[in-house]
Amino acid sequence: MRFSDCLGHDLAISIINGYIEKNRFSGGYIFSGPEGIGKKMVAKIIAQKLNCTADSDKPCGSCSSCLRIQKMQHPDVHIIENDESQIKIEDIRNIQREASFRPYEGVMKFFIIDNAHKINSEAANALLKILEEPPKDSVIILLTHKVQTIFPTVLSRCKQIRFAPLPRASLESILVKDYFLSRDTAHFLSYYCEGRLGFALKLKDSKIVQEKNGIFNSFMLSEKPLDGNYFSQSKDQLRVCLNILASWIRDVYLLKAGIKASEIIHTDRHSDLLALAHRFSFKQLDNIILQVSDSSMYLDNNINTKLLLHNLGAQLWMA
Numbered sequence: 001m002r003f004s005d006c007l008g009h010d011l012a013i014s015i016i017n018g019y020i021e022k023n024r025f026s027g028g029y030i031f032s033g034p035e036g037i038g039k040k041m042v043a044k045i046i047a048q049k050l051n052c053t054a055d056s057d058k059p060c061g062s063c064s065s066c067l068r069i070q071k072m073q074h075p076d077v078h079i080i081e082n083d084e085s086q087i088k089i090e091d092i093r094n095i096q097r098e099a100s101f102r103p104y105e106g107v108m109k110f111f112i113i114d115n116a117h118k119i120n121s122e123a124a125n126a127l128l129k130i131l132e133e134p135p136k137d138s139v140i141i142l143l144t145h146k147v148q149t150i151f152p153t154v155l156s157r158c159k160q161i162r163f164a165p166l167p168r169a170s171l172e173s174i175l176v177k178d179y180f181l182s183r184d185t186a187h188f189l190s191y192y193c194e195g196r197l198g199f200a201l202k203l204k205d206s207k208i209v210q211e212k213n214g215i216f217n218s219f220m221l222s223e224k225p226l227d228g229n230y231f232s233q234s235k236d237q238l239r240v241c242l243n244i245l246a247s248w249i250r251d252v253y254l255l256k257a258g259i260k261a262s263e264i265i266h267t268d269r270h271s272d273l274l275a276l277a278h279r280f281s282f283k284q285l286d287n288i289i290l291q292v293s294d295s296s297m298y299l300d301n302n303i304n305t306k307l308l309l310h311n312l313g314a315q316l317w318m319a
């Protein structure tokens, strides 16, 4: 990967390149912006650029250093990823210890902390100490989609680089031109992923693209209430299912309100959606939207979701 592959992040990359060219890329950084937008990818490319062994045109992407950073197997590039739990003081102490050594083979050590908003207060204090006197040949990059919950003391010690989503039309044309997706799939993903290229690339080969129509057919076009197939899924799958369902209902609602066909998410099912827009009243749609959003909330609170979804399915069927 190279910076030229990081479509849509021109501003962030030009700021970073400005620091690198002036030899001032050191200390602490916060990359903020929505999930799945490519923050981690950019952080890894910087680590490659500063440790690449090619003579020019860095990062080359093909030297041993670049390849190992890509696979996160380089001794000078570390990533702290804690998807579920907090980032604790031991994690930061490991950074402190590692940062006290010179780079093993590269020029610069990198410590990338993903989901940095999960740093607990004890760990934040320890991190602050490193940020106050950062080792010259180490960089700490915090990645977060919740910058407002980062400890202000930590925030004040880091340079913040903001990453923004792509306009939907740009994402759609990138997915068609560079990733050869069909226009309908690219259109769906650009809306569903809200301009987040990384998220769209993750989903493009997943089942979601095929299953979105299945969810629509089962919930909204079925001739009988749901048979329970959707109720044996994991919490994450149920969340995806509810998000997809919300996107279908959004389309029905907006078509009823007179939106242009090109503005809907599921362009491939325009005629089915239009039929539903005639079938449901605004009041019924309001009620369904409320049920879907309540179901999402209950999912977070571990309430019996099977029952909820059953009720939701029955409501859609009876409407």
Ligand SMILES: [Zn+2]
Binding pocket: 051, 052, 053, 054, 059, 060, 061, 062, 063, 064, 065, 066, 067
């Ligand atoms: Zn290289």
